[in-house]
Amino acid sequence: MDKCFIVDGHCDSIGHLSNQGRSVSVPNEGGHWDIPRAKSADISLQFMAAFIETKFKPLMATIRGFELIETIRDFVEDNSDQLFLVEKKSDLSRIPDPTKIGVLLSVEGGEIVGENLFLLDIIYRLGVRSLGLTWNHRNALGDGVWEHETKSRLTKLGQEAVQRMNQLGMLIDVSHLNENGFWHVLELSKYPIAATHSCAYSLCPNPRNLTDDQLRALAKNKGIVGVNFYPGFLKESGPVTRKDVVRHISYIADIAGVETVGFGSDFDGIDETPDGLENVSDFSYLLDDLTKAGFTSKEIKQISGRNFMRVLSDVLK
Known part of the structure; x- marks a missing residue:
């Protein structure tokens, strides 16, 4: 098979850099992701998430979010000899770059904007190009998946946020949003959306x-789901291996079409991984497994x- 380039829709490695002192630049510090291992795996574009931890919510969420954005930048x-920031549609033409990995800056949790929509414009100016409207909890935009019993749609501010993100050219991430919020986003968004790390x-x-x-x-919206590598999202019980990742990819391709599925590893944001997919360098084995599962080179x-890349080309300005 011809060589593939890889786009990974979600990792939390910047949290390790911020909290644990990992440089994320050398492979001997542990963790799931670092530059040398990512380059060895032909990662060409990595979504890097600024995840705002619960202890900072709600009062310190904006400050913590800005701190993490600055850490990523x-x-x-x-x-800069190995990475570049993807901010414009024209930046996509650089992918794949044989020497550098593109980084797309994302924020996991709309708490960063509090109740002030103008902060969307500010984080956009700082380079953020993807925003998860919620994490698992409720915020001023909507309800996360742990609030599913409320069956709530987006708030008025959440609706305005979707419309403003469309205008700015920001990818709307619904991975942690409750189901009614998901449907509400689809009613409102004029552009494709993503569940960057779900199954x-x-x-x-x-x-x-x-x-x-x-x-x-999602398929009708021309959006995408990045399959998450967390064992708890792949299988209810028992050992989890790379084959379970392939099982979800195959299922989503059957239900929604192969054009609707990608990778959303959640590396460095999960405390366990499937056997045979312990870190970013194992992506090549996953590609081999897809071949064995019957996917064509094009698929x-x-x-x-x-x-x-197609979704980003539709969304970015």
């Missing part, structure tokens, strides 16, 4: 996963990176 600048509910009934109806709706290229 500093990380890219300090490693199929029919295979593992976790509230973080997407139902068949949601998967089909694997779509899954590994081109689907996310």
Whole structure:
């Protein structure tokens, strides 16, 4: 098979840099992701999330979010010989770059804007190009998946946020949003949306996963789901291996079309991984597994990176 480039829709490695002192630049510090291992795996574009921890919410969420954004920007600048920031549609033409990994700055949790929509424009100016409207809890935009009993749609501010993100050219991430909020986003968004790190509910009934109806709706929206590598989202019980990741990819491709699925590893944001997929350098084995599962070379290229690139090309300005 011709060489693929990989787009990974979610990792939390910047939290390790901020909290644990890992440089994320050398492989002997542990963790799931660092620059050398990512380059060895042909990662061409990495979504890097600024995850705002619960202890900072609500009062310190904006400050913590800005701190993490600055950490990501500093990380890219300090490693500018190996990384570059993706901010415009024209930046996508640089992917794949044989020497550098593109970094797309995302924020996991709309708490960063508090109740002030103008902060969306500020984080956009700082380079943020993807925002998860919620984490698992409620905020001023909507309800997360742990609030599913409320069956709430987006708040008025959440609706305005979707419309403003469309205008700015920001990818709307619904991975942690409750189901009614998901449907509300689809009613409002004029552009494709993403569940950057989720799996199929029919295979593992976790509230973080997407139902068949949601998967089909994403396909109609020309959006994408990045399959998450967390064992708890892949299988209800028992050992979890790379084959379970392939099982979810295959299922989503069957339900919603191969153009609707990609990778969303959640590396460095999960405390365990499937056997045989312990860190970013193991992506090559996953591609081999997709070949063995019957995917064509063209389909694997779509899954590994081109689907996310298409969505970003539709969304970014």
